[in-house]
Amino acid sequence: MSKKNNDIKNEKSAQETAGDVKPETEAAVTEPEHTEEAQTEAPEKETEANQAPAEPTELEKARKAQAQEHDQYLRLAAEYDNFRKRTQREKDAIYQNAVADTAKKLLPVYDNLERALKNDTTDDAFKKGVEMTMTELLKIMEGLGIKPFGAAGEPFDPEKHNAVMHIDDESMEENSIAEVFQSGFTLGEKVIRFAMVKVAN
Secondary structure, eight states: OHHHHHHHHHHHHHHHHHHHHHHHHHHHHHHHHHHHHHHHHHHHHHHHHHHSOOOOOHHHHHHHHHHHHHHHHHHHHHHHHHHHHHHHHHHHHHHHHHHHHHHHHHHHHHHHHHHHHHSOOSOHHHHHHHHHHHHHHHHHHHHTTEEEEOOTTSBOOTTTEEEEEEEOOTTSOTTEEEEEEEOEEEETTEEEEOEEEEEEO
């Protein structure tokens, strides 16, 4: 009986020893799985870190701010230049219109002096005075940029001449001015009064 009891005790001790060793073996088997998962997660984190955009440095920020300010300066300079040119054109137009209006009021004086010079007179002093007055008036008008135009023999230009009469004259070129009834005037390239003429057909 004592021998059987000892054998039963030895079997139980062997089973308990085997039971204690089994969990260690399972733990040893499962440990590599955790290690492989850790090794798999590490490259993923490194890839995410490499893909994340790097924040701009202080130098890059300063360069970007400088480029924006330079662009704003160029835009402002262009706007000011356009404003200056537009203002200058408006001033020129106002001046030209004022001169043209003034010249139109002086043209009747020119017409009267021109008619006086065409009339024959025996008073040389009177004729000389009219000539001097006309010369001075033309000098003033020329200083303002006002010039007369329209003379017999010139080609007819509908943009500058107003044909009030036509004449058939074979001695003259076709569509030429035969006679000027009233001189025309220009201010620069602008016609302030058309010349009144007779045109040869």
